[in-house]
Amino acid sequence: MSANTTESDTGNKRAPLLLGAIGLAALVVLILVARAMFDGSPSPPHKASTRTVSAPSPTPTPKDSPKPTIRQAAWQVKVVPAGVGHKLTSSVRKRVEAQRPALSATVENIYNPLFLSSSEAQARVERRFTPEAARRFLGARLGAPPGAERVDTLRRVARIGVDTPGATRAAAQVSVVATGMVKGQRVRFGQNATLWLTRSHGRWKVIAFDARRGPRAPPRHHSKRDRSHKPGHHHHKKKKP
């Protein structure tokens, strides 16, 4: 009986020490996990629908074009559920949420080298598009103007709608604005595109696209006055009778 009492007393004394040790270990693990997450991937996971995928950082120049360091603008990617006529259930929300990293990665993967390295861009388009869509995308020559040098991307925005409840189809609206030197002059160019994607065997592929060279003003805030001040816009005056 006395031996039992002694053991129990010793256990009581050890308990706070044990708890402290467990707490410390948990803290260390937490710090390590947090460091790994923030250092390993370009972006921390976000609960909110908007996220900045990568901070503005210099990107190494591609091998096939020895140029100075390139500034890449931060990606602003928003992934939202679409095709909803009613309140979303938590399981559907989770299903859409689960596709966020893969969808963002697909769009970024296509556009990161688009204005910088034509060979790399081609390889990525061929990997991420269906053969027909890839052929058309590459044929449309939507990258940087020929002879462009010292290309910097100024703005990279993507808004991706994912269908519910399946999360197997998506529509991505992508806008990229860049500048570069062409024949000694700094020119502004870019691309506004809609990518139509489907998911099969866990992989997102672009099945079709609508793209045009940018940049352009935001589509919904045009006024007649703004349009008339656009370069290249011609005024059509009424002929006098």
Next chain:
Amino acid sequence: MILRRTLALALVLSVLVGGIVLLGSHQRTGAKQPLIGRVHNSFQPEDRKIFVLVIGSDARHGNPATGRRSDAIHLVGINAKTGRGGILNFPRDSWINVPGYGNARINEALYHGGPRLLAKTLEGITGIHIDYWMLTAFTGFRGIVHHLGGVKIKVPIPLSDSGGSGAHLSAGVHYLSGGHALAFVRDRHDFPHGDIDRTTNQARFLLALLHKLRREVNVNPSALLHWMAVVHNYTSLSISADELFRLGVLATQTKPSHMGNVTVPVTIGQEGAASVVFITPAAQSIYERFRKHASL
């Protein structure tokens, strides 16, 4: 006593279960009226040309869309290569050969053999390989238009059709909700050429839908996913959702201004006691052009 209670309980339960089943089946026939399917088992678009047969059944509320006659028959062609297309409209009283049933009005093909027989009938007279059919009826049409938020269309003349479609609209641009849209596409009494004008108006309505889709997708591409969800809610699909998505994407890439709207040339006549219309030989050149380019 126990037996009597058990019987009473069983009776109440059977009435409840039966009621639920009946309500369910009623909701299914009411809500899932339009149908989309393939005409042939394999889908092989030739030169990226796609033809879809759009059928409007005259089934009233609560009745299934199949096993009825068709009031609207449109062959929609899209050429993905050129981004052009067309809608070829067939008046419902067109007197033609229905395979297996001899000469009859074209709208009887749906009654005899469903959308596939109607598609085969049209393939026989036009020589066009039809890829898909889409069938809708009153309830489904109204529901789809309602859930898409209405459609903007120009009504060419004032409409006042109390006895038939119930259309009462002034001439000019209107934003039509589900019920008004249905009345507009059904109205033939207010038009000088009756059913021939009506079929042209139905195609105009399809083009107005396409215009709306493109406008919404231009602002936000995810709008296509919303449209798909609406169609899915009101449609019994016999094609995969991926195929529907691809068709939707194709539609967003086609400008309404690049879509022709042609009604087959006809002459009005009699076949026995029945008043019918005969498709004139001039239609052959239209079929040929449509078959070759998928545009009009």
